[in-house]
Amino acid sequence: MKQTATTKTSYHIPVGPIHPALKEPVFFEFEIEGERIVDVDVKLGHVHRGIEWASRKRNPIQILYLAERICGICSFCHPAAFTLAVETAADIQAPERAEYLRVIQGEIERITSHVLWAGVAAHEIGFDTVLFLTWQMREKLMDLTEYLCGNRVTKGIMTIGGIRRDITEDMIPKITDTLNYLKDNFEKLRKIFLDDKTIRMRSQGVGILTKENALKLCAVGPTTRASGVKKDVRVDTSYFAYGDLDIDFITPDVLTNEVNGDVYDRIIQRLLEVKQSIGLIEQCLDTMPSGDIVVEPKIPKLLNQLKKVNGEGVGRHEAPRGEVIHYVKFDGENESPYTWKVRAPTYNNILPWIPMLKGEQIADIPIIAASTDPCMSCTNRVAIADGSKKYEMQKEELHRLSIEKTRRLMK
């Protein structure tokens, strides 16, 4: 058959579930016209591991270590949010020193995560030299984490009613050394990311998330703050020792006097947050009171106390990627909680991908996808399977099911 006229058609490109640009499995289906993205669909659920289900057979102390394994990078945030939820439910108040130590651990984790992200972002735009430079910096932080917690990744530092390891006087020089090293190298990093021409070419005006969209789609963390929304759990609510510390919202206009909500702004945002975190750790080291680090050091006694709790609690913590929420309910009979629900920040940052990606080029996909710092294994809480056949659910059905589940929990 001879074709006489040609018509311009769009074509489909699948990105994921396994793709070099993605560090974790997520599936994008793009509709492309030439190099431009016309439409995009995101599909999730490839790394559901049934962690919440596994908690049904564990007591709260065991769940701490399970929560740590939700995400390798946020191995402090998830136990922290869980602890906050349990402490609310059981009405436990951690000692003041422990609250400061928790802030130090949380901020070290934030710096580590943001520096790691900077390297990943550089790799996505083909700038591997910066990847190795930033990961060299991260290595120092990993060493510090190992020095303070005994582990490099899963820290095992959090416990209900306090923290497991103290920072003694002789440990402080090592911390200040690392912080000074970071401050010296921060300037180098700032120069590379903010002044390098090729990085600006790749990130300015790319993947814009407007303030309206950020509010409408409930984005959290650096993603929403880079769009100019002042949302930060550390400031909005007072938990740990954040209430006593000098901390304010950070948005990119602190540095540039304008908010564009593009990838470049998200880079600025994270760099500024690294600086803020260094300041917070220094404040903690200066003002930390002395005293106990844990309310109840005997774990069987603590578990016995928790077993009698009948009630629920919500824990909110500002993870490096945004607000993480844990919900816990105890029924007063069993050692393990009646229910445990995790909402990771990436869950909120998935929908903002769609307005960010539409209208951009194929070449922008990796850096835009990476710019929200997605963490899929944190997010995947549900997988629906009917036999071996996986199927999708529509909004109405999903809504009905969530109402049913909430009712069931409220009993």
Next chain:
Amino acid sequence: MDILGLSETILRLVIGTIAVALFGIIFGLLYKGVDRKISAHMQGRIGPPIRQPFRDVRKLFTKENVVPENAIPWIFNLVPLLGLIATISILIYLPIGGFPPIMSWGGDLILILYLLMFPSLAMVIGGFSSGSPYAIVGAQREMATMIAYEFPLAIIIISLAWKLTQVGSVNVFALSTIIGTPIWNSVTGPLGFIGFAILLLALIIVTPAELSKIPFDAPEAETEIAGGLLVEYSGRNLAMFYLTDGVKTVVMASIIVVLFFPYNLSSLPMLGLEGGSYVAYIIDILFYLLKIFLVILFSVTLIRVAIARLKIDQIVYTYWVPLTLLSLVGLIFIMWDGWIMNLLGLV
């Protein structure tokens, strides 16, 4: 030509071609290893051993050669070979060290430009025939990149040829003419020197695109389109493209050496060497390898560790506007060179 002379010529051609092919492949892989080692050290890593590319090729040749279901097998399998052959055949026309080109007749710079396009075209055809959406995006990008860098490249070549006509050469595109009259010798004043330096810079910026290296590696961009053109290639075919890449690096560096630095050490009077002696050949080939190394260091290694990958529209813009203007400025400087000197009465 009598029968004996003819057979001798053919024998010389065959042996010479095999020697040049081996030279291109071995040194292509060696320079690849050196490039990887140096860039690793620049990035604060240890890097793979220098012989790593040889191991990679050996491993690839033992691997299974997968042809995707919706590919066109005969094209898919043919183009890697064509690309390698075309690249090696460029080396036949280039002088290596003190040795004259094996085919010193019938080939000129224009032919080399055409042959240089061949491996890229082979990759485009291979990409389109592999039936993967990533490869198709990569093939489109490769075509756009080719269209982009050919323009400044053509300006550079034409400028050099024009200068040679000015100094009275007849066959200006022939390589023997170009080697015989090194361009720096035809410079009469500082303007001409600056003009040629600008052209050299432009050619060095064209090189990474010709070789698909960062920042102009959009056709292969592994984080975007997972290897692009090469995504469906494996085993022997991938090894062939790998070799093509290595040989092409040597070829591009040789072209820069031939155009801008065709000097040989053995002709220096202070060494007191006889032309054609073994020592002279060895010194020349070592000096030639050093020149190639320096060109690769500046045009590939340094550039690729220093900047991020560009998008395809940015690549096309870079070549069509700033780089074309740059080479035109170089051309103008060369044109004004003699004129200003005459005006000032210096010549």
